[in-house]
Amino acid sequence: MATYQRTEAYDYNRVMNAAPKRAPQRQARPAPRPRVIEKSRAQLRAEAMRSRKATIKALVICAIFFMFISFQIYSQVKVDELDRELNAVNTEISILDSENTRLNMQLDAMISLEKVDQYAQEQLGMVKVENYQVTYVDLSGDDSVVVSGGKTYRNLWQTLKAQFSK
Amino acid sequence: MAKKAKQKFKNRALIALALTCILGFGVGGFGVFNAAVIHGEEYKYKAKSQQLSDITVMARRGSIYDSNMNVLAKSADAWTVFIDPSEIKNEETREIVAKGLSEILEVDYDSVYEKCGREKYSYIRIKRKVEYDKKTELEAFIKANKGLHRIIGFEDDVIRYYPYGNFASTVLGFTADDDVGRSGLEVHYNDVLTGTYGRYITAKNARQFLMSSDYDSYYAATQGASLGLTMDQVIQYYLDSALEQAVVDHGATYGYGIVMETKTGAILAMSTKPDFDANNPYKINNEKVLEEIDAIEDEDEKNAAIAAARYGQWRNRTITDSYEPGSVFKCITAAAALEENVVTTDEMFYCSGSYQVKDRMYHCFRREGHGREDFVTAMKNSCNPIFIEIAQRLGPKTFYKYFDAFGLTEPTGIDLPGESIPKANVTYYTANRFTAVSLASCSFGQSFQLSPIQVINAINAIANNGKLMQPYIVNAIYDETGNKILQTKPTIKRQVISEHTADQVTYLMEQVVKSGTARNGYVAGYRVAGKTGTSEKLPDKTYNISSFCGFAPADDPQITVLIVVDEPKSGAYTGGAVAAPVAAEVIQQTMQYLNVEPQYTEEELAKLDMKAPQLVGSTVAQATKDAKAIGYNVKVIGEGETVLNQTPVAKQVIPKNGIIVLYTDSKSETKKVKVPNLCGLSISDASRVARDAGINIKVSGCTRGTVVSYRQSIATDTEVAMGSIITVSFKTEVNVQD
Numbered sequence: 018m019a020t021y022q023r024t025e026a027y028d029y030n031r032v033m034n035a036a037p038k039r040a041p042q043r044q045a046r047p048a049p050r051p052r053v054i055e056k057s058r059a060q061l062r063a064e065a066m067r068s069r070k071a072t073i074k075a076l077v078i079c080a081i082f083f084m085f086i087s088f089q090i091y092s093q094v095k096v097d098e099l100d101r102e103l104n105a106v107n108t109e110i111s112i113l114d115s116e117n118t119r120l121n122m123q124l125d126a127m128i129s130l131e132k133v134d135q136y137a138q139e140q141l142g143m144v145k146v147e148n149y150q151v152t153y154v155d156l157s158g159d160d161s162v163v164v165s166g167g168k169t170y171r172n173l174w175q176t177l178k179a180q181f182s183k
Numbered sequence: 184m185a186k187k188a189k190q191k192f193k194n195r196a197l198i199a200l201a202l203t204c205i206l207g208f209g210v211g212g213f214g215v216f217n218a219a220v221i222h223g224e225e226y227k228y229k230a231k232s233q234q235l236s237d238i239t240v241m242a243r244r245g246s247i248y249d250s251n252m253n254v255l256a257k258s259a260d261a262w263t264v265f266i267d268p269s270e271i272k273n274e275e276t277r278e279i280v281a282k283g284l285s286e287i288l289e290v291d292y293d294s295v296y297e298k299c300g301r302e303k304y305s306y307i308r309i310k311r312k313v314e315y316d317k318k319t320e321l322e323a324f325i326k327a328n329k330g331l332h333r334i335i336g337f338e339d340d341v342i343r344y345y346p347y348g349n350f351a352s353t354v355l356g357f358t359a360d361d362d363v364g365r366s367g368l369e370v371h372y373n374d375v376l377t378g379t380y381g382r383y384i385t386a387k388n389a390r391q392f393l394m395s396s397d398y399d400s401y402y403a404a405t406q407g408a409s410l411g412l413t414m415d416q417v418i419q420y421y422l423d424s425a426l427e428q429a430v431v432d433h434g435a436t437y438g439y440g441i442v443m444e445t446k447t448g449a450i451l452a453m454s455t456k457p458d459f460d461a462n463n464p465y466k467i468n469n470e471k472v473l474e475e476i477d478a479i480e481d482e483d484e485k486n487a488a489i490a491a492a493r494y495g496q497w498r499n500r501t502i503t504d505s506y507e508p509g510s511v512f513k514c515i516t517a518a519a520a521l522e523e524n525v526v527t528t529d530e531m532f533y534c535s536g537s538y539q540v541k542d543r544m545y546h547c548f549r550r551e552g553h554g555r556e557d558f559v560t561a562m563k564n565s566c567n568p569i570f571i572e573i574a575q576r577l578g579p580k581t582f583y584k585y586f587d588a589f590g591l592t593e594p595t596g597i598d599l600p601g602e603s604i605p606k607a608n609v610t611y612y613t614a615n616r617f618t619a620v621s622l623a624s625c626s627f628g629q630s631f632q633l634s635p636i637q638v639i640n641a642i643n644a645i646a647n648n649g650k651l652m653q654p655y656i657v658n659a660i661y662d663e664t665g666n667k668i669l670q671t672k673p674t675i676k677r678q679v680i681s682e683h684t685a686d687q688v689t690y691l692m693e694q695v696v697k698s699g700t701a702r703n704g705y706v707a708g709y710r711v712a713g714k715t716g717t718s719e720k721l722p723d724k725t726y727n728i729s730s731f732c733g734f735a736p737a738d739d740p741q742i743t744v745l746i747v748v749d750e751p752k753s754g755a756y757t758g759g760a761v762a763a764p765v766a767a768e769v770i771q772q773t774m775q776y777l778n779v780e781p782q783y784t785e786e787e788l789a790k791l792d793m794k795a796p797q798l799v800g801s802t803v804a805q806a807t808k809d810a811k812a813i814g815y816n817v818k819v820i821g822e823g824e825t826v827l828n829q830t831p832v833a834k835q836v837i838p839k840n841g842i843i844v845l846y847t848d849s850k851s852e853t854k855k856v857k858v859p860n861l862c863g864l865s866i867s868d869a870s871r872v873a874r875d876a877g878i879n880i881k882v883s884g885c886t887r888g889t890v891v892s893y894r895q896s897i898a899t900d901t902e903v904a905m906g907s908i909i910t911v912s913f914k915t916e917v918n919v920q921d
Contacts, residue, residue: 115259116315118344125254125346130420138896144835144908146775153780 236387241339242378244362245407247355247369249416250451250658254346256355256369256461258362261312261342264288264321266298269305270333280334283324284309287317311360312342345461349468351419352461353499354453354599354656365464366497368410368656371600375660378407406663413449413658413671418442421772422452426746429765430456432894433751436726439501440747440765441639442773445740447673448643448652450597451773459496467492502595502602505610505632506747509716509758510565510700510921511732512628514688515641516574517562519585522684525576528558528691538568540623545571548920562691563699565715565921567627574626579617582625586611588679589641590651591633597654603634628716638732639745645688646712646734646743649680693737700921701731703763703885703914706771707790708781710737713744713766715758717921726750731762735770741779744769759919764884764893764912790886795843797833798826806845814839818877818905821848830906831879837908838870841879844906854905861895861911869911877905884912891916 056064137143159175218226231237247256264284271277281296288310298307313321318337325331343358356367363377364370381404426438442452459468467473472492479485498504520526536552538545547553547567553560561569574582586592592611594602607613611631612621624630633641636654644651653674660669680688692712695701701715713733720726729751734743746762746769755761774781796813798806806826807817815837821827828846830853831837844854856877861869866882869892873880884890896910897903 111260112315115261118257118259119314119316119342122254122257122259122344122346126348129347129350130417131347131424134420142904142907144910151775151778153778 234387236383236385238383240381240383240402240404241341242380242404243406244341244343244358244378245376245409245661245663247376247410247412249412249414249419251416252411253416255351255412255414255416256343256345258341258343261314261340262318263311263338263340264309264313264318265336265338266307266309267305267334267336268299268301268307269303270330271299271302276330276334279328280331283328283331284321284335287320287324288313311340313337313340314342348460348462349458350416350423351414351452351454352458352464353455353497353501354414355461356497356600357461357464366600367499368412368599371598372410372657376407376410378663379405381405408663408668409661410657411659411661411667413444413447413451413656414453415451417776418769418773419452419454421769421776422454423456425765425768426454426456428894429746429748429761433748433753433755433761435748435751435761437500437749438747438765439504439635439745439749440769441501441635441745442769443639443643443654443743443745445643445646445734445743448640448654449658449673450654450656451742453499453501453656455498455500457496464497465493468496472496499599499601500749501635502597502599503634505603505605505634506728506730506749507629507631507718507721508633508638509628509718509728509730511638511642511714511716511730511758512633513562513565513570513626514645514692514714514732515585515589515591516570516577516582516626517558517691518589518645518680518684518688519577519582520573521687522585522680523577523581526558526573528687530558532556532558532561532566532569532572534561534564534566534568536568538571538623540571540575540619543620543623545623559691559694562714563695564918565627565695565700570626571623574622575619579612579622580614582622583612583614583617585679586625588651588677589644590676591631591637591641595634595636595640595654597636598657602636605633605637629718632721635745635747638730639743642714642732642734642745643743644679645685645692646740647685648682649678649685651676651679689737689740692733696733698887700757700759700919701733701763702887703759703919704731704733704767704770705885705887706735706767706774707787707886708783709735709770709774709779710782711735711767711770712737712740713763715763715919715921717757717759720750726752727756729756729758729761731758731766733766733770735774736779736782741777742770742773744773755916757920759921760914760916763919764914767884768912792836792838792841792881794834795829795831795837795841798829798843798845799833801826803845803847810843816840816842816874818842818844818854820844820846820854820905821850823847823849830904831908835908836881837879838882840870840874842874842877842906844877844904855902856905858895858897858899858901858903858909860899861909862892864892866890866892866913869913873909873911878903879906879908881908881910882913883910885914888915889917890914 159178241260243260244258246254246258249255266280266284271280277296277299281292281299284290284295285292290310295309298309301307321335325335341362343362345352345355345357352367354367356369356371357365358369359365364373369376382402383399384401385399422440422442426440429435430438438454438456440452440454441450443449444451457469460466467476467489469492472495476485476488476492479488517526521528533555534547534549534553536547536550538547545567548565552568553564553566556564556566556569558569560566577585592605592607594604596602605611608616610633612625617625621630640652640654653676655671655673658671659667662668689712692714693710695715696704696711696713701713704711704713704715711733712735713731716730716732718728718730720728726749728747728749730745730747732743732745734740744766746766748761748765751761753761793813795815796809798810801809802824803819803826807819810817824847826845826847827849830844830846837843846853854877858878859872859876861872861880864872866886869880890913892911892913894912897907903909
């Protein structure tokens with residue numbers, strides 16, 4: 018006992034010196050009689066069939082579940098792929114749109130009024146429009162139809178108006 | 184005893200258990216509290232950045248269109264090219280990168296080579312606003328050289344195009360590298376033109392790839408709205424060309440001009456020359472200024488001069504600068520006097536050549552005086568003494584009342600940035616600060632300063648039956664799909680003078696153009712009303728500012744035009760000699776463009792050129808006879824008997840007594856002649872020189888009185904087909920001293 022250190026928390030003497038308790042002796046019981054269920058051959062076959070069906074059912078459910086999961090994964094992959102494609106196409110549209118703007122701006126710069134004016138006068142020998150080349154058409158009057166032969170057809174109102182305005 | 188010890192043990196065990204719980208759960212609990220509350224935001228941010236991708240969706244800047252929806256400014260995507268020098272491991276790679284980048288991006292090799300050597304850096308920008316074609320070329324270069332994809336990279340950027348470069352650049356302005364407006368409309372309408380950036384937030388997986396769209400949020404970017412201007416590209420071109428030529432012809436420092444739609448106050452054209460290329464705004468465009476800068480040796484001074492030159496060329500001087508309007512202001516004095524009935528158009532005055540106000544003697548430009556003259560003649564002669572007299576009749580209070588009513592004491596409020604703000608008793612006199620002397624000098628447009636936009640807006644009120652308009656340049660704003668979201672409506676500020684007075688002043692101004700100091704502003708077929716002005720330039724009064732402001736047609740004004748030539752140095756310096764011919768050119772072209780039908784007077788019809796007759800197909804004898812019968816000279820080229828071709832062609836207008844060249848042989852080549860010098864001649868002399876050289880001239884500009892040619896459409900010594908028509912511009916320098 019000297020090997021044990023003194024401690025306040027545990028009273029080892031009680032444990033170490035205590036006499037071992039004897040385990041209570043169990044009383045022998047009579048052996049139970051086996052239950053015997055008698056089943057016919059047909060019953061046994063039906064049971065086996067049921068068991069097989071249950072197994073198949075479980076397998077089918079597992080397969081369906083597996084397919085469902087697979088489909089989910091596949092659709093997710095597809096969505097991701099399409100997303101990527103969509104982004105790529107959108108980026109391309111944006112780039113082409115910018116390129117279109119750039120080329121249009123270049124074109125506009127090439128055909129600016131200043132350049133057209135210069136080219137027309139210096140290269141093509143053209144001159145600016147003169148007033149004599151402009152014909153002013155008076156559209157303030159009423160519409161009338163002129164047929165070959167110089168006869169003018171007017172409706173009744175126009176004829177009356179023309180008479181009064183004379 | 185044993186029971187006591189048992190209890191003690193039990194207590195100790197409970198304490199140990201409690202301590203374990205407190206320490207264990209306490210640390211855990213504190214951890215949760217620390218992560219959730221104390222550093223919650225920090226961890227939230229870290230988690231987000233680790234698990235979420237937040238991409239900014241760029242909003243493209245809106246475009247700017249002219250009144251016919253021609254694009255004047257438009258944005259597109261571009262890229263910034265950068266390098267990671269820390270990835271350049273050897274000299275050979277450094278040279279390859281520097282050579283490739285400098286050749287493709289057209290940047291200096293030495294500069295790129297030096298940047299490639301900064302191995303401590305992992306990001307150095309090489310060039311911004313790289314366009315798609317260059318990017319594609321650079322990508323091919325990267326692909327062709329192993330390992331360059333780790334060294335050269337691209338970032339999204341944006342580029343702003345101004346397809347016509349200098350075209351109205353001081354009005355449009357430009358954007359800086361950050362796509363923010365820096366001057367002109369670009370800065371004034373920056374908020375409208377700038378869109379709202381969008382965001383695309385989505386989850387990232389462990390490999391930092393974006394996860395499916397089930398986890399994302401997309402906030403679409405709103406593209407910037409576009410501006411539809413009142414400015415017309417064609418009229419702007421006419422104004423730009425005429426002003427540019429005037430600056431060159433007169434060695435002027437600047438030329439400014441505005442064309443306004445009379446009835447609405449809409450700006451059809453606005454120009455300051457010289458200006459700058461909006462695609463390259465930092466390049467100094469003025470050769471003379473560049474030479475001056477190059478001559479500066481001190482580096483600081485040079486940089487300051489470069490900065491000043493840049494700011495100078497970006498300024499829209501038609502609104503930012505002010506000047507003494509000179510005699511153009513006499514229209515306002517006349518309007519006030521007629522409205523207040525202190526003068527009538529037929530009232531007689533006497534100009535002795537000077538006018539004494541207290542201790543100050545004012546002179547008429549004609550020192551000997553104009554003698555007896557009515558008010559109309561006084562206006563035609565731009566006679567200072569008469570205007571001093573009528574201003575004295577008006578008195579300071581009434582004079583100021585009209586000065587204010589014409590909008591000259593406040594900015595016009597045009598939708599452009601940097602409009603000069605008049606300051607009471609600094610740039611103009613208030614009623615209580617007028618003295619007899621200052622009132623006298625103000626009566627003919629001196630001793631106060633106005634901006635060109637104020638001047639044209641005031642004169643426009645006279646043209647517009649006395650209604651002062653609010654000038655504007657943005658006609659409409661469109662959203663990204665092209666729907667109009669805002670339409671500017673013309674705004675009448677007030678009725679300044681009565682319609683009757685406006686008609687009277689219009690009549691006076693028309694007489695000034697017909698036979699007064701503004702004769703060079705005359706345009707055959709169109710009734711032009713206008714007034715010239717010449718003022719000394721402040722502060723040292725060494726140079727002058729020549730101007731003309733007028734409108735046409737006088738009976739139904741469509742456009743109001745102001746031309747200002749700043750510091751003309753060609754000898755002629757008056758508004759009548761310098762600015763009026765420019766205005767005439769702009770008015771004539773604009774009237775034609777606007778399809779305003781010319782109404783020729785009998786006198787004008789008699790002077791009109793004639794159409795060349797159809798002589799092709801006739802025999803040489805018959806053609807010669809027909810041509811001579813209507814006053815043309817004939818030159819026959821070839822040996823044939825029938826006219827196969829003629830120059831000028833039939834129906835082309837050529838002056839009376841012009842020359843028609845008849846080609847009678849298909850083998851005969853077009854006869855070429857050299858264009859003679861036709862400047863500095865009278866109309867008859869120019870016609871004679873042209874006839875001797877075998878060419879025709881078309882007379883343009885002022886043809887009344889003593890006129891002299893100052894410009895020809897085809898330069899001297901140019902080879903042209905015999906019989907060609909060259910336009911020669913004439914102006915008078917007699918009695919246009921104001």
